[in-house]
Amino acid sequence: MKIHTKLLSALSSLALLVGSAGIHASEQKPNIILIVADDLGYADVGFNGSKDIITPNIDDLAKSGTSFSDAYVAHPFCGPSRAALMTGRYPHKIGSQFNLPTRGSNVGVPTDAKFISKLLNENNYFTGALGKWHLGDAPKYHPNQRGFDEYYGFLGGGHNYFPSQYQPIYEKQKAQGLKNIFEYLTPLEHNGKKVRETEYITDALSREAVNFVDKAAEKTNPFFLYLAYNAPHVPLQAKDEDMAMFPNIKNKDRKTYAGMVFALDRGIGKLVSALKKNNQLDNTLIVFMSDNGGKLSKGANNFPLTAGKGSTQEGGFRVPMLFHWPKHVPAGKRFSHPVSALDLYPTFAALAGAKIEESQQLDGTNMWPAFIKNENPHKDEPIYALRHRKGYSDAAIRLNQWKALKVNQQPWQLFNIENDISEKNDVSKSNKALLTDMVREMEKWSWDNQQPSWFHETTEGVNWRLDAMPRFDKTFKTTK
Numbered sequence: 032m033k034i035h036t037k038l039l040s041a042l043s044s045l046a047l048l049v050g051s052a053g054i055h056a057s058e059q060k061p062n063i064i065l066i067v068a069d070d071l072g073y074a075d076v077g078f079n080g081s082k083d084i085i086t087p088n089i090d091d092l093a094k095s096g097t098s099f100s101d102a103y104v105a106h107p108f109c110g111p112s113r114a115a116l117m118t119g120r121y122p123h124k125i126g127s128q129f130n131l132p133t134r135g136s137n138v139g140v141p142t143d144a145k146f147i148s149k150l151l152n153e154n155n156y157f158t159g160a161l162g163k164w165h166l167g168d169a170p171k172y173h174p175n176q177r178g179f180d181e182y183y184g185f186l187g188g189g190h191n192y193f194p195s196q197y198q199p200i201y202e203k204q205k206a207q208g209l210k211n212i213f214e215y216l217t218p219l220e221h222n223g224k225k226v227r228e229t230e231y232i233t234d235a236l237s238r239e240a241v242n243f244v245d246k247a248a249e250k251t252n253p254f255f256l257y258l259a260y261n262a263p264h265v266p267l268q269a270k271d272e273d274m275a276m277f278p279n280i281k282n283k284d285r286k287t288y289a290g291m292v293f294a295l296d297r298g299i300g301k302l303v304s305a306l307k308k309n310n311q312l313d314n315t316l317i318v319f320m321s322d323n324g325g326k327l328s329k330g331a332n333n334f335p336l337t338a339g340k341g342s343t344q345e346g347g348f349r350v351p352m353l354f355h356w357p358k359h360v361p362a363g364k365r366f367s368h369p370v371s372a373l374d375l376y377p378t379f380a381a382l383a384g385a386k387i388e389e390s391q392q393l394d395g396t397n398m399w400p401a402f403i404k405n406e407n408p409h410k411d412e413p414i415y416a417l418r419h420r421k422g423y424s425d426a427a428i429r430l431n432q433w434k435a436l437k438v439n440q441q442p443w444q445l446f447n448i449e450n451d452i453s454e455k456n457d458v459s460k461s462n463k464a465l466l467t468d469m470v471r472e473m474e475k476w477s478w479d480n481q482q483p484s485w486f487h488e489t490t491e492g493v494n495w496r497l498d499a500m501p502r503f504d505k506t507f508k509t510t511k
Contacts, residue, residue: 060383061356062247062315063151064256064302065375067116068295069109069163069189069264070340071351072325073333075292079351081332083280084289088300089353092317095362096355097402101369103414103429104323105394107340107347109188110165112322112372113259117166117177118144119376119393123417123477126484129491130188131165134211138485139167142176145391147376149178151255154385159243160184162236162259175222179257181246183221183239187214190261192232192268192291215266231270233262233291237298241305248309253383258302263291265329270294288330313357316382318375320352337454343416343427343438344454354402361403368407369429371414374398407431415473419483421491422498424506428469433462435469443470443509467509474507 073079076086078093105115110130111122118140122128125144132138152158159181160174165188167173174182191197201216218225219235228235240258247254269290276293280286299319306312324347325331327339336346352370354360373395380387381397401408409429416427428435434448445459445466459466480501486492494500 060156060253061359062254062256062311063156063379063382064258064315064317065116066258066299066302066317066319067113067260068292068319068321069259069261070323070326070329070331071263071292071321072327072331072339073321073336073346073349073351075263075288075325075332076351078353080334083277083285084292085276086292086296088296088303089319092299092303092319092355093353095357096317096353096360097362097364097366099352099354099370100365100367101429102320102350102352102372103369103416104321104348104350104372105416107323107342107416107418109163109264109322112348113163113165114140115394116322116372116375117146117148119147119373119395120144121373121394121415121417121480123480124392124394126481128417128419128480129483129485130487131167132485132489133188133487135168135187135214136485137169139169139172141484142171146177147379148174148255148257150380150385150387151383152178152180154383155252156383157247157250157252157254158256159247159254160257160259161239161243163187163189163261163264164259173223181222181243183219183226184236184259185214185217185219185261187217189215189264189266190219190232191215191266192262194228194230194232196268198227231294233260233294233298236260237301240298240302244302244305244309244311248311253314255379255383260295260298262295263288263330265326267291267329273297282330284330315356316359317355318352319355320372321350323348324350335453341418343418343425343436345434345448345452347418348416348427361405364405366402366405368401368405369409369414369431370398370402371395371409374408413469413472413476415476417477417480419495419501421494422500422502424501424503426473426506428473430469433465433469435466435473437506440505442511445469470507470509474503477501477503477507 077090078098104112106112114122114127148158158179160179162184164186168186197216204212219228267287269287273290273293277289324339333346338344338346377397398408414429418425425438432449434446436444444457446454
């Protein structure tokens, strides 16, 4: 009997080996592509109802994948939102709740906060980051030091789009011996070495995304690509032929913005074509989203959401998002439960089979099981937004169908956000106990928030100290 058992065991092991012989490691774990647009409006993609801007390639992904109606980022500004994506932590927990200093600095997202890229890289993923970084300029915060094998882009918070325009200005200032040149004008880089770009920046990043996929196809391990477009973030600069696609848009800013979004969509189409060419599309999870709400004064449209970038109203941190992964992500579906960008870290880790150490704190949840079952991954669990202003803070809490909101130093309000997406009907008077309980929960959450490690502008830091911020005694006050 023992001999018979050993024989069966040996034959079973042999069968497994034969069955897996022709399968690459990359087919055992999915490739993961995270595409982040910059300041893209909720209503500025076709799958969210855009009536004037066309996004055929993005919409194709949505049609053959699943789009999200209630996707939230962790902060309504670029830098803190990206810090949350990479670390899986609310930026307030790691001192990253402000954009990095505009004039450059030696600060950045703490190195003891492990980036998702580092975790995946440690688990045999070939990793690449393209485009906007905005997580630290100093060498120790460089993408190549945070788990990315490849990096092509710019380290700051934005960039001009036409090399023929920004390069002469940069060269002139460099010839004058200036060292502190506006980051929107500086050369792009590849793995720490300056490069002389020749293409419109959005097209250049799309080109590099295709190059990365081609390079990854030569390897046997899976890949993770973080494609961080700076479009349609200001400055509003688009190619004439892209703006010509929108003859019915008369507003100059809106027309330029539309051209920028169209270029981004074109690039995503090229990326998908490269995946198909390399037979990788079926084994690739594509996530597309914006880093925060659209900036209404710069051409964006967040309808039917209220307000925009920087706000804790829905238009500030509720964003367009989709998943695409053939045979794994349901096709043509709309996921209507609330999800957080903080969920992507533990979800990617789970899909990659990467172990998260018990000592590593994360603020999101692996949403994949609930997503597949079309269930709420945050049932009875709050999602927060907190934006500091001069002398006070705006705050928001999403809990199931409810949204608690405090803005502009006004009393807390409460909305049934499932029935009132535009936040028009305050029902706080008839739900006082519920509102108070939600605010008390956020107050408890705030106690281990860290003091900011930096400020976007010097005056912000001065005012923070003069105003004895964060003044949560005012933020979480629920009585008159």
